[in-house]
Amino acid sequence: MAQVTLKNVAKVYDKKIRAVEDVNIQITDGEFLVFVGPSGCGKSTTLRMIAGLEEISEGTISIGDHVVNDVHPKDRDIAMVFQNYALYPHMTVYKNMAFGLMLRKLPREKIDKLVRDAAKLLDIAHLLDRKPKALSGGQRQRVALGRAIVREPAVFLFDEPLSNLDAKLRATTRTELKKLHARLKTTTIYVTHDQIEAMTLGDRIVVMSDGRVQQIDTPLNVYKRPANRFVGAFVGATPMNFLEGILESADGRFFFVAGETARIALPAEFSSALADHIGNTLSLGFRPSAMREASPADPQDERITLRTILVEPLGKNADVSCEFPDGTHVLARIDAREDFPVNADVQFTLEMKHVHIFEPGEFGANLVHPPADILAPAAV
Ligand SMILES: Nc1ncnc2c1ncn2[C@@H]1O[C@H](COP(=O)(O)OP(=O)(O)O)[C@@H](O)[C@H]1O
Ligand SMILES: [Mg+2]
Structure with a gap:
């Protein structure tokens, strides 16, 4: 050994x-x-x-x-x-x-x-x-x-x-x-x-x-x-979805704004990590499993509207291929149901605690959920 x-x-x-x-x-x-x-x-x-x-x-x-x-x-x-x-x-x-x-x-x-x-x-x-x-x-x-x-x-x-x-x-x-x-x-x-x-x-x-x-x-x-x-x-059974956008701040809150496509309110927990990035281009990353069909109780600004293209039933779940109006592809893994609408505009809710925000570029750093050793340096 x-x-x-x-x-x-x-x-x-x-x-x-x-x-x-x-x-x-x-x-x-x-x-x-x-x-x-x-x-x-x-x-x-x-x-x-x-x-x-x-x-x-x-x-x-x-x-x-x-x-x-x-x-x-x-x-x-x-x-x-x-x-x-x-x-x-x-x-x-x-x-x-x-x-x-x-x-x-x-x-x-x-x-x-x-x-x-x-x-x-x-x-x-x-x-x-x-x-x-x-x-x-x-x-x-x-x-x-x-x-x-x-x-x-x-x-x-x-x-x-x-x-x-x-x-x-x-x-x-x-x-x-x-x-x-x-x-x-x-x-x-x-x-x-x-x-x-x-x-x-x-x-x-x-x-x-x-x-x-x-x-x-x-x-x-x-x-x-x-x-x-x-x-x-790279990691994860289904690839992460990415959306390019700009970080905006209004009324003491942060928003991720992807052109005409989406304006997503970010949780207060992200604020300190994002404070230095206002006005910057960033990318929002979320796994298919971090999405679900919106229910009326979900806050409007945590929802995104997508065109559904194809549904693949997996048993308990279903994978839904979707597109934003600008053509950006998104995969959603949702609870399966029989009559899920295809070729329709459907609202999905993002589970914000599973949403990541990366700096630009292929190796852009994770700003809001960085690896633990960066949060708690060895020197502490
Ligand atoms: N004997 C070699 N001579 C020159 N380049 C090599 C040689 N072996 C590997 N490489 C290069 O080194 C890089 C890493 O290769 P490798 O370690 O085999 O990758 P992996 O195992 O991750 O697929 C590649 O770009 C490959 O082309
Ligand atoms: Mg090899």
Whole structure:
């Protein structure tokens, strides 16, 4: 078991491509940490630097108490599972799992116990005599996992290990990985582009974009308090809606004014965070689930009027695709009902406590629900 620390880590490919920039993270002993972000944002590069498969261009990486920048991968006490798990086709499952240990010249009885224990844990004990070609995709992935487990490493590294599985198997294997971690409690660093996988697996998640860390926090905190507009848009089962507008102040209250489209009264709790931004262009972000059909009791200036285009029933809820008169698209997730009007102007109410206001630009900071560590600096 070990903690893993990245300090000012950067990766420069070919002396010019800065693929990863200034990453600082302390992964605690036993933690399940997930790197998540769109393709090309630097997740695999970061993981490969931890594994020792890529040289660290700048900064230091420590595993336990040791700086490992110059330590060979096989001496880092890690085990890695990739998307393409590449089992040895001519070897049985048993041999696939035992092979690394045999190379390390462990006693035969010790190897046998490790392999059988891991096989039992992964529910593949009945497959030990088979060759990989006689296994399903999910079973092969378990064997790859088994091969990592028998090494009893201080740290597991996973790079999109579920990407080759179909949706159903991906979901069940995900659950099993989480159970496995709960039993083994081995420090785990996991890379995925799938934000649902990140949210469900991670004790904490690291959201990356363009080689930079955008936010590190628990899944729920990242969801509730996205550090910036990018994180708000990336995390969450349905994308956040955004509306561009100007912050106005009148009669001691703040309003978000999006041209002719909407004039939304903002709650008093937002005032101190927004005081320096009056007259500025900002963007209002709200998740589909922060909207509901307006009821007569809702304040008029917390409502928006939208043209409904399409309704997708989901069971308990329904997703309604809507448009503002200027064509801005908005998705609403509402309580389902049979006779919901389509091609009609419908009033929705915004639940203001779930509304975010971001500074302009793709990485504009969240002004009203910033991450907790910004609200309560360590110095306090
Ligand atoms: N061996 C390499 N040489 C040059 N550029 C690379 C190399 N590997 C990755 N990159 C670049 O580094 C960036 C990050 O890649 P990667 O870490 O693979 O992203 P991710 O895993 O998040 O999809 C990308 O722009 C990619 O093109
Ligand atoms: Mg990758």
